[in-house]
Amino acid sequence: MAFEEKRAWVMMVVSVGAYTIYVVTILSRAGEGPLADVAYAGTLLWTIGGAIVAAIVAHIAMAVAGGHGADRTDERDREINQVSERIGQSILAIGALAVLVMAIAELRHFWIANAVCLAFVLSSVLSSFAKIMAYRKGGFQTW
DSSP states (O other), X not given: OOHHHHHHHXXXXXXXXXXXXXXXXXXXXXXXXXXXXXXXXXXXXXXXHHXXXXXXXXXXXXXXXXXXXXXXXXXXXXXXXXXXXXXXXXXXXXXXXXXXXXXHTTOOXXXXXXXXXXXXXXXXXXXXXXXXXXHHHTSOOOO
């Protein structure tokens, strides 16, 4: 398995795992009250920070375990990375538009912040999924 494919798996697992922890924590705090009244900011920031640290530690561990030169990339790796990042960015752009509409509609900060977080998670997951599929299928089709 290519090093970049392993990195994609790490990003997908960390993103989904962190977001799941965040959602479960927020839902457990809501109880019978309105979801938008839950104190979310600290949990959101800690979850994001934890995900960043977990991804960095996992990438370092993979690089060390892979030995010298394990993280080398070639033209194919760069092409796959570029295309998959574009795919992920499309979700981020859609999410940004959704957040803009939410802000114009003057929705509560809870919903806006959670929409931004979800857009980043979906972007990361879709980008990672596209990268994994490209490695499994031998690259992207050229037009």
